Amino acid sequence: MKIMVGGLAVGVGFGAATSLVNAFSSPYGELGAPLTGTAWAKAAKVLSLLMDAGWSWAALAVAMGWLAGARVQGALVGALALIAATVAYYITDAFVWGAGTDMVDWLVVGLPFGLVLGAVGAAIRRPGLIGLLAALTVPVGAAVQMVVLPPRPHLTLTPAIVLAEAIVWTAAVLGVGWAVYRFRAEKRAVGAVVGEPTAAPDLGSVAAGNS
Numbered sequence: 001m002k003i004m005v006g007g008l009a010v011g012v013g014f015g016a017a018t019s020l021v022n023a024f025s026s027p028y029g030e031l032g033a034p035l036t037g038t039a040w041a042k043a044a045k046v047l048s049l050l051m052d053a054g055w056s057w058a059a060l061a062v063a064m065g066w067l068a069g070a071r072v073q074g075a076l077v078g079a080l081a082l083i084a085a086t087v088a089y090y091i092t093d094a095f096v097w098g099a100g101t102d103m104v105d106w107l108v109v110g111l112p113f114g115l116v117l118g119a120v121g122a123a124i125r126r127p128g129l130i131g132l133l134a135a136l137t138v139p140v141g142a143a144v145q146m147v148v149l150p151p152r153p154h155l156t157l158t159p160a161i162v163l164a165e166a167i168v169w170t171a172a173v174l175g176v177g178w179a180v181y182r183f184r185a186e187k188r189a190v191g192a193v194v195g196e197p198t199a200a201p202d203l204g205s206v207a208a209g210n211s
Contacts, residue, residue: 007064007077011084014060018051018085019092031096042160049151049164055142060085061114062138065121078118082110132183139175142168 023029025044027036035041050056064081065074090103123134151164 003064003068003073003077004080006067007081008084010064011060011081012088014051014081015085015088015090016092018048019089019096021047021051022093023096024048029097045158045160046164046167049153049160050167053142053145053151053168054149055138055145055168057082057085058113058117058141059138061117062121062124065118066124068118068122069125071119071122074122075115075119078116078121079111079114081118082114083107086110127186129183131186132179135179135182136176139172139179142175143172146172 020031021044023031024035025041025048026032027041032041032044035044061078061082065078068074068077086103086106090101090106094101117137120134120137123130125131126134146165146168151168152161
């Protein structure tokens with residue numbers, strides 16, 4: 001029950017924070033206009049590019065599934081977190097921008113994706129190839145998105161875009177490295193246990209016991 005409440009709270013916080021960061025990073029809104037040209041606006045832009053990305057939302061569901069541990073519970077909390085984040089994002093958007101939303105469409109998408117990604121997060125705890133593939137989901141997904149849909153809202157490369165892309169690529173490489181390192185360490189540990197020689201019986205003790 002605690003993990004479900006936690007997933008709900010984290011999802012609401014993530015969705016609302018993403019919407020607010022987007023608003024602060026835009027010079028066209030009431031929140032962002034006063035910050036235009038300041039370091040705060042630049043920082044908000046970097047955060048916006050990082051948080052308002054598909055891989056980031058996927059990571060939310062995967063992380064909650066990993067915290068849950070069990071596969072079914074992980075799937076449920078992953079879906080709950082994505083649904084809560086979506087609702088919070090669009091409600092915050094409605095207050096900030098006063099515009100309509102396509103929340104229902106994203107809820108329809110978020111439910112099945114949340115279930116799958118939450119189960120993937122729970123599978124990270126499993127040893128062997130399944131755990132490796134599950135652990136690679138977010139970093140590889142982030143790298144693929146960087147190639148197919150990089151965070152470039154306009155053609156000109158800005159310092160914020162360069163920094164955001166550098167952060168994503170660095171995190172993706174570190175994530176893949178950690179997953180592979182853990183997998184290899186587990187294999188070495190299993191190999192050491194399997195290859196450990198069985199202790200030979202003490203013949204002297206056996207003879208003494210039989211006498």
